[in-house]
Amino acid sequence: MPFPHLLAPLDLGHAMLxxxxxxxxxxxxxxxxxxxxxxxxxxxxxxRGGVGLIVTGGMAPNREGGVFPGAAGLFTDQDIANHARVTSAVHADGGKIAMQVLHAGRYAYSPECVAPSAIKSPISPFPPKELDEEGIEKQISDIVTAAARAREAGYDGVEVMGSEGYFLNQFLVTHTNRRTDRWGGDYANRMRLPIEVVRRVRAATGSDFILIYRLSLIDLVPDGSSWDEVVSLAKSIEQAGASLINTGIGWHEARVPTIATSVPRAAFAHLTARLRPEVTIPVITSNRINAPEVAEAILASGQADLVSMARPFLADPDFVAKAASGRAAEIAPCIACNQACLDHTFSGKLTSCLVNPRACAETELVYTPTVAPKRVAIVGAGPAGMMAAITAAGRGHRVTLFDKADEVGGQLNFAKQVPGKEEFHGLVGWFSTMLDRTGVALRLGAEATPHDLQSFDEIVIATGVRPRDPGIPTDPDALVLNYIDVLHGAPTGARVAIVGAGGIGFDVAETLVHAGESPTEHPELWRTEWGVSTPWQDRGGLSPNGPAPRLPARQVILLQRKAGRPGRHLGKTTGWIHRASLAMMGVKMVGGVNYERITRDGLAVSYGANRERPETLAVDAVVLCAGQEPDRKLSDQLVALGIPHHVIGGADVAAELDAKRAIDQGARLAARL
Known part of the structure; x- marks a missing residue:
């Protein structure tokens, strides 16, 4: 059997996974x-895809505990009936499902938010109200009631959210708990609340109900929990009646990335391994585990009893079934980009997935087998074209995919060269696998012409983008490159100015300052660079010396025309990581720049609308990352000949290189053909 540890059942005594x-x-x-x-x-x-145990998104126990106003919960009989539809559907397909009860505490985006102490969170606009004894009792009662209602709705269990800096976690550390009553002070008092919650949830739901407690193993905030405190809490939570302990990593306000693509795979599994011998109930590990091989290795080495993967099941709901049937290469990989999941969540949008546009749209975006197969030509083997090809071919169309390059991937092949974006290798590999498995005919290494396309029933143009020339006056002997040149390894010299501070500019800067091994491929190196220790060495797992990045390979200055902070419009949950990473490597980031001329001595600039403070930045090379233009040459030729066709991806809209939009467009067009 493939992945014997991952696919082994687990008897919890009162439930079999x-x-x-x-x-x-x-x-x-x-x-x-x-x-x-x-x-x-x-x-x-x-x-249906084979998951052993599903945990829902966090359900609010009351209005003040919701992550935002109107957050879902089990407040009424109708809510219970609605959730019963979910549990019935899961059970009908052989699954088990637990409801997470999440009280946001001071993280709630609401003026009604409450907390152990009136200390405002740096990531929420509202100062919390400090709870009195009666208020604490209300929160306990409401969490217990939510758990009891979950059982009534047919859930197999609940997960009590006690990590990531939410309400129960806030009581545990002096960082957020300044109380002097029985809910504060020494650790025995500070851990009283989560223990009481678990004890009373168990009493209310019975002995044959799965009760998971999500416990923060490493807070990554000042004055976080020590390891002795973590272990003490875990043992007490077990005694209070928990069935499982799940791993929580880092508070949301922590200035250390924990789930972004630049974080090494399984970077925190060693913490679960350290906790596992301290308790007798099964322990779940989590964070940046996105492949069955990684999960199997964790379990085989005894680091955990179960493996939690969240976003990988947005990317591919059939992850487990494919792994079990020897089709692991067909698992659509989560690349931890956050673009359509967490960025959407924190922007108030419905979650989806860059790799899988059907995520959360299963009833809306349906790939039905075609009853009238067509011959479909797709030009451009970038993300839009590849997604359109595998979707159309999967529905039964006969698809031919053209690209002038010798390999598939398009702009994804540039992304995978950036340190910290190694996951894109897997994405390109998956597309290549699926093109083969769905029978797409490849025509690579030659530019398609209108003549090549005339015999097809449907033509899709996905020719992507080309770098935009910002038109800066340039002396003949100046060294000017574009981002494609740099990502192909063109020499730049030791001092580089980057024109354009969008996502591409940041990626190029990241590439230029790094030399040697990527920290994403080496957890110890990554932890050193971000100042991550362990809770048994330093409270909260933060090194007292702070981040210790390597010396940059080059001096880089990142420039933009717009006034304001460069990188302000990067991803909502990842932009700060890119800015912090470059700042640690000494990259200077400047806004409000006018580009006067590129000379052999450097880049002549001025600042502001009045072109003040003219100077020449002494650099060896200038790299242009000033946006893109649609490559519509072939489309224009087809229009001139009156040949109908579809245009998708960058050829349609050339904003920042946007694989999320491109893949979504490709999927939706192919679903309609």
Whole structure:
């Protein structure tokens, strides 16, 4: 059997899990739509795909504890009936499902938010109200009531959210708990609340109900928990009645990335391994585990009893089924980009997935087998073209994919060269596998012409983009490159100015300052660079010496025309990581720049609308990352000949290189053909 540890059942005594795979909690926004058929199908698809235990997105126990106003919860009989549709659908497909009860505490985006102490969170605009004894009792009671209602709705269990800096976690550390009553002070008092919650949830739900406690193993904030405190809490949570302990990593306000693509795979599994011998109940590990091989290795080495993966089940609901049937190469990989999941969540949008546009749209975006197969030509083997090709071919169309390059991938082949974006290798590999498995005919290494396309029933143009020339006056002997040159390894010299501070500019800067091994491929190196220690060495797992990045390979200055902070419009949950990473490597970031001339001595600039403070930046090379233009040459030729066709991806709209939009367009067009 492939992956014998991952696929082994687990007997909890009161419940049998069919394997060691947990779909971790993700807030998708689906419950808030009120479309319960859609919610049910989202979870049922993952149950059909073989997940051992599903954990829902966080459900609020009361209004003040919701992550935002209107957050879903089990407040009424109708809520219970709605959730019963979800649990019935999951059970019908052989799955088990637990509801996460999440009280946001001071993280709630609401003026009604409450906390152990009136200390405002740096990531929420509202100062919390400090709870009195009566208020604390209300929160306990409401969490217990939510758990009891979850059982009534047919859930197999609940997960009590006690990590990531949410309400229960806030009571545990002096960083947020300044109380002097029985809920504060020494650690025995500070851990009183989570223990009481677990004890009373167990009493209210009975002995034959799965009770998971999500415990923060490393807070990554000042004055976080020590390891002795973590272990003490874990043992007390077990005694209070928990069935499982799940791993929580880092508070949301922590200035250390924990789930972005630049974080090494399984970077925190060693913490779960350290906790596992301290308790007798099974322990779940989590964070940046996105392949069955990684999960199997963790379990085989005894680091955990179960593995939690959340976003990988957005990317592919059939992850487990494919692994079990020897089709692991067909698993659509989560690249931890956050673009369509967490960035959407924190922007109030419905969650989806860059790799899988059907995520959370299972009832809306349906790939039905075609009853009238067509001959389909797709020009451009970038993300839009590849997604269109595998989707159309999967529906039964006969697809030919053209590209002038010798390999598939398009702009993804540039992304995979950037340190910290190694996951893109896997994405290109997956597309290549699926093009082969769906029978797409490849025509690579030659530029398609209108003549090549005339015999097809449908023509799709996905020719992508070309770098935009910003038109800066340039002396003949100046060294000027574009981002494609740099990512292909063109020499730049030791001092480089980058024109354009969008996503591409940041990627090029990251590439230029790094030399040697990528920290993403080496966890110890990554931890050193970000100042991550362990809770048994330093409280909260933060090194007292702070981040210790390597010396940069080059001096880089990153420039933009717009006034304001460069990188302000990067991803909502990842932009700060890119800015912090470059700042640690000494990259200077400047806004409000006018580009006067590129000379052999450097880049002549001035600042502001009045072109003040003219100077020449002494650099060896200038790299142009000033946006893109659609490559519509072939489309224009087809228009001139009156040949109908579709245009998708960058050839349609050339904003920042946007694989999310391109893949979504490719999928939706192919679903309609």
């Amino acid at each position: 069919r394997n060691r795979v947990v779909m971790g909690s993700m807030h998708t926004g689906l419950e808030e739509t009120g479309d319960w058929a859609r919610v049910a199908e989202f979870y049922a698809a993952r149950a």
